[in-house]
Amino acid sequence: MSRGAYRYCPYCAAPLEPFHDGERQRLRCPHCGWVHYRNPTVGVAVVLLETERLLLGLRRDGGWCIPCGHVEWDESVEQAAVREFAEETGLVVALEGVLAVHSNFHDPAHHTVGVWYCGRRTGGHLQAGGDLVAVRFFPLDGLPPLKFPTDAQVVAALRAAPSLKKRASGCSNPRSRSAAR
Numbered sequence: 001m002s003r004g005a006y007r008y009c010p011y012c013a014a015p016l017e018p019f020h021d022g023e024r025q026r027l028r029c030p031h032c033g034w035v036h037y038r039n040p041t042v043g044v045a046v047v048l049l050e051t052e053r054l055l056l057g058l059r060r061d062g063g064w065c066i067p068c069g070h071v072e073w074d075e076s077v078e079q080a081a082v083r084e085f086a087e088e089t090g091l092v093v094a095l096e097g098v099l100a101v102h103s104n105f106h107d108p109a110h111h112t113v114g115v116w117y118c119g120r121r122t123g124g125h126l127q128a129g130g131d132l133v134a135v136r137f138f139p140l141d142g143l144p145p146l147k148f149p150t151d152a153q154v155v156a157a158l159r160a161a162p163s164l165k166k167r168a169s170g171c172s173n174p175r176s177r178s179a180a181r
Helices: 079-090 149-161 163-173 174-180
Strands: 018-020 026-029 041-048 053-059 068-070 092-104 112-124 132-139
Touching: 018 163, 026 041, 041 079, 041 092, 041 149, 079 092, 079 112, 092 149, 149 163
Parallel strands: 041 112
Antiparallel strands: 018 026, 041 068, 053 132, 092 112
């Protein structure tokens, strides 16, 4: 049985039984009727692009990524993005809009939906924390290999669309804030 699959009902502890709901095979409790819908979790990332240099973090488990994390139960995606970015980079950002939304299938046991925001630095001091052991700005055209394929998609879109790159760069420039509104 794969990670994330339930064997027992979380409400009454009865063994779950497979059933087909008309769309997919699922697990259901024969005692209380609870159905296990295995849904993705939501992840958030903040793209901080300053003078065409992108901030990346080196993960404890290896590989560079756009700083990211998971949304907690009691917070909005925007709150999670700001919190996770501060935890991992030491920087405070203002969010200036959504850059991308992708499904992440790189870990077959843990499907996530990721939301990448454009960030503008408003404070803090650059210092790795959380799941990151290092944080560093890289030229957009000189990035190290990225751990997550969806981060590579976001970077490819930034490189390919001058208007998107201009928007992302503008979000990081405090002087451009009033001009962008």
